Amino acid sequence: MKSEILSLLRERGDYVSGQELCERFGVSRNAVWKNIEQLKKDGYDIAAVRNRGYLLQESAAFDVFGQNELESRIRTKWVGKRALFFPEIGSTNIRAKQEAEEGAPEGTLIVSDHQTAGRGRRGRAWESPAGCNVYFSLMLRPELKPEEAPMMTLLMALAVAKAMEEMEPKAAETDDAAVRIKWPNDIVIGGKKVCGILTEMSMEQTYIQHVVIGVGINVRRQTFASEIAQTATSLEEAWDKPVPRCELIGRICSAFEELYENFLQSRTLAGVREEYERFLANKGREVRVLDPAGEYDGTALGINDRGELLVRSTEGNIKEVYAGEVSVRGIYGYI
Ligand code: BTN
Numbered sequence: 001m002k003s004e005i006l007s008l009l010r011e012r013g014d015y016v017s018g019q020e021l022c023e024r025f026g027v028s029r030n031a032v033w034k035n036i037e038q039l040k041k042d043g044y045d046i047a048a049v050r051n052r053g054y055l056l057q058e059s060a061a062f063d064v065f066g067q068n069e070l071e072s073r074i075r076t077k078w079v080g081k082r083a084l085f086f087p088e089i090g091s092t093n094i095r096a097k098q099e100a101e102e103g104a105p106e107g108t109l110i111v112s113d114h115q116t117a118g119r120g121r122r123g124r125a126w127e128s129p130a131g132c133n134v135y136f137s138l139m140l141r142p143e144l145k146p147e148e149a150p151m152m153t154l155l156m157a158l159a160v161a162k163a164m165e166e167m168e169p170k171a172a173e174t175d176d177a178a179v180r181i182k183w184p185n186d187i188v189i190g191g192k193k194v195c196g197i198l199t200e201m202s203m204e205q206t207y208i209q210h211v212v213i214g215v216g217i218n219v220r221r222q223t224f225a226s227e228i229a230q231t232a233t234s235l236e237e238a239w240d241k242p243v244p245r246c247e248l249i250g251r252i253c254s255a256f257e258e259l260y261e262n263f264l265q266s267r268t269l270a271g272v273r274e275e276y277e278r279f280l281a282n283k284g285r286e287v288r289v290l291d292p293a294g295e296y297d298g299t300a301l302g303i304n305d306r307g308e309l310l311v312r313s314t315e316g317n318i319k320e321v322y323a324g325e326v327s328v329r330g331i332y333g334y335i
Pocket of ligand 1: 090091092093094115117118119120121122124126134135136137195196197198214215216217
């Protein structure tokens, strides 16, 4: 009930009477009061005024990261409707996979403040310190062929980019603060990585059993490990303003739900291509395609309906680069 009280107080942005809360949740005044007291203990600033009721006074700098706050920020139909918050966990991707195997509903969301065994792409570790970042995994059961799965990662990248832009609309106005996607799914700001996405799937012969999309976002200012210090940044460093983490997760869930439901109708990215390309950092840039069959250089043009990167090679052929197999580097830097 605490998360519902929070949502209601936040939505109202004004005093809500104790009576209204009692009626809404079918509980006594005393029960409402007790819940409010617990929320205050969790750090929420809630004013209680006789004859007026309760008022939530929020400041963006106050970043509660926990179960109630998370639930209160999720405004979707099904994505994240079952959300589990862990102060510490090995890896949210592993937990989400276990949930899938135990029959959890599609859209189950695992969120943590600290991962002790965070996983990155290509078998790398993902540094996951406590108190400063977002680590979450979303579990889905799509009726897709395994080779179609990379499209879901692109959709998540687009959802993250859209949600970030909503959090800081002014960002789009300056190159240094604008949110961009480095194909297929790194989110970058000012040429530095702010978010990584790791999609893992479980397959049964030719169909997908479940997919786990794991997202790690650098939020607070922090000292990065020396290997990534030159290429990583955080939202607060890039924007110089506080970013409440559960609000960001809530917005990502809403954006993803809408994109994913539309995607399932055509099972192509035709409907989001233009929007994805608006964020695409590589567009028009010289890239090196690290194809196991042979590296080549070219100019990135955009994506096709399957989410492959279109690259015009130096010989003038247009190649379609499939996200699952190759990686793309900027010739003059990270992008
Ligand atoms: C990358 O290498 O760019 C992908 C990093 C993905 C990290 C996230 S954090 C939440 C989820 N759990 C993990 O163990 N990894 C992903």
